[in-house]
Amino acid sequence: MKAETKKIALDGLWRNNPIGIQVLGICSTLAVTNLVANTLVMCAALIFTVSFSSATVSILRQLTPRNIRMMVETLIMAFYVIIVDVLLKAYWPEMSRSLGPYVGLIITNCIVMGRCEAYGIANPPGRAFLDGLFQALGYTCILLLIAAFREILGMGTFLGWPVPFFSGPHWDKWIILVMPPGAFFVLGILLWIFRTIQFRKEKTRP
Amino acid sequence: MIREKRWFPILYMFLVTFFFSTLIIGFSRFTGQRVEANRQLAFESAVLSVLPDWSLRPASRSEIHRLFHERIRPPDSATAGAYTMLQNGEILAYILPVSGQGFWAPIHGVIGLQPDGRTVTGIAFYEQNETPGLGAEIAKESFRQQFSGLRIAEEGPPLRIKRPDAALEKNEVHAVTGATQTSTRLEKIINAALAQWRQQKSGAAAEKQDETR
Numbered sequence: 001m002k003a004e005t006k007k008i009a010l011d012g013l014w015r016n017n018p019i020g021i022q023v024l025g026i027c028s029t030l031a032v033t034n035l036v037a038n039t040l041v042m043c044a045a046l047i048f049t050v051s052f053s054s055a056t057v058s059i060l061r062q063l064t065p066r067n068i069r070m071m072v073e074t075l076i077m078a079f080y081v082i083i084v085d086v087l088l089k090a091y092w093p094e095m096s097r098s099l100g101p102y103v104g105l106i107i108t109n110c111i112v113m114g115r116c117e118a119y120g121i122a123n124p125p126g127r128a129f130l131d132g133l134f135q136a137l138g139y140t141c142i143l144l145l146i147a148a149f150r151e152i153l154g155m156g157t158f159l160g161w162p163v164p165f166f167s168g169p170h171w172d173k174w175i176i177l178v179m180p181p182g183a184f185f186v187l188g189i190l191l192w193i194f195r196t197i198q199f200r201k202e203k204t205r206p
Numbered sequence: 207m208i209r210e211k212r213w214f215p216i217l218y219m220f221l222v223t224f225f226f227s228t229l230i231i232g233f234s235r236f237t238g239q240r241v242e243a244n245r246q247l248a249f250e251s252a253v254l255s256v257l258p259d260w261s262l263r264p265a266s267r268s269e270i271h272r273l274f275h276e277r278i279r280p281p282d283s284a285t286a287g288a289y290t291m292l293q294n295g296e297i298l299a300y301i302l303p304v305s306g307q308g309f310w311a312p313i314h315g316v317i318g319l320q321p322d323g324r325t326v327t328g329i330a331f332y333e334q335n336e337t338p339g340l341g342a343e344i345a346k347e348s349f350r351q352q353f354s355g356l357r358i359a360e361e362g363p364p365l366r367i368k369r370p371d372a373a374l375e376k377n378e379v380h381a382v383t384g385a386t387q388t389s390t391r392l393e394k395i396i397n398a399a400l401a402q403w404r405q406q407k408s409g410a411a412a413e414k415q416d417e418t419r
């Protein structure tokens with residue numbers, strides 16, 4: 001079990017990273033990464049949704065008829081997303097307002113469906129949960145990197161706090177990074193670096 | 207086996223949907239009141255935050271709610287749609303709701319005005335979905351504080367939002383750097399509301415004079 005957990009963790013965070021390798025969930029990557037605080041909450045919501053959806057799909061996997069499994073999966077995902085959405089609206093209205101429609105749009109994040117289909121439907125609940133957790137964590141790492149770049153270079157702040165030099169008069173803020181196109185540039189550069197490192201490793205492997 | 211039956215998928219889908227929907231409905235019943243209260247509270251605290259009186263900056267949720275109901279009177283025909291703050295029967299401030307289409311979604315806010323109807327005491331937004339880090343900065347203190355003390359122009363547009371490096375008149379503020387679209391729309395929203403309010407209010411005042419005559 002321990003070796004299995006390690007393999008799942010490594011897959012999610014690095015070897016099969018949902019953004020770096022699978023290039024899934026890009027729409028939300030572009031939309032919510034201009035402030036680190038928003039990104040954190042969004043990623044927490046995604047971690048919750050992916051891990052629990054995948055586990056629930058796994059619990060029901062013996063019962064669910066194959067021809068309607070996608071409908072059932074979508075329903076389960078929607079269930080968890082609505083719970084997150086309602087929780088935010090009730091207990092953290094400011095954050096809910098600043099994330100706007102993006103929480104509800106987690107349903108359409110391909111990573112959720114991807115993990116349910118690729119892993120949850122064929123593995124026991126415990127492992128499905130872990131797989132979802134680490135895949136979402138892999139997503140979180142990349143998103144936080146992008147968000148940090150965008151917020152610091154674009155606004156001169158980190159988590160809302162002014163960063164020395166970047167918030168000063170000598171730094172001309174890169175407004176383009178705060179706008180959606182800015183995310184494309186940062187994501188493109190990060191993917192480039194990520195893949196270069198990974199392919200080099202693969203070549204050196206015997 | 208029941209699983210081999212042709213109608214099984216239909217039954218199964220029905221049962222699964224029923225189960226999860228029941229949970230969701232129960233859950234949103236449980237939190238529904240709180241969600242509604244949050245919405246109301248966002249409006250109430252926006253109203254209180256534009257008042258000239260600094261002692262009215264309450265901290266807790268219940269205090270905001272209590273103060274709002276104690277001090278603020280809902281709009282009537284004489285105030286032309288504006289809320290008022292009263293003390294001993296005298297109007298201390300008008301609070302005018304403004305709303306309109308922003309860059310992404312509607313912007314809803316309130317503007318506080320002194321009894322003369324020309325001096326702005328503050329502005330606040332309780333619902334907006336502008337670009338985080340750009341347009342959304344209009345909801346931050348640094349942008350909003352520019353409004354207190356503005357004098358609304360008698361002629362032309364009542365207020366103006368100018369480029370961040372422009373020189374300012376008494377009815378002008380600086381826009382958020384880079385938030386051109388939000389600023390243009392916000393200026394339009396504010397000016398439309400102010401112009402309409404002034405027109406309606408002078409209409410209401412004239413009517414009142416007719417009655418007393």
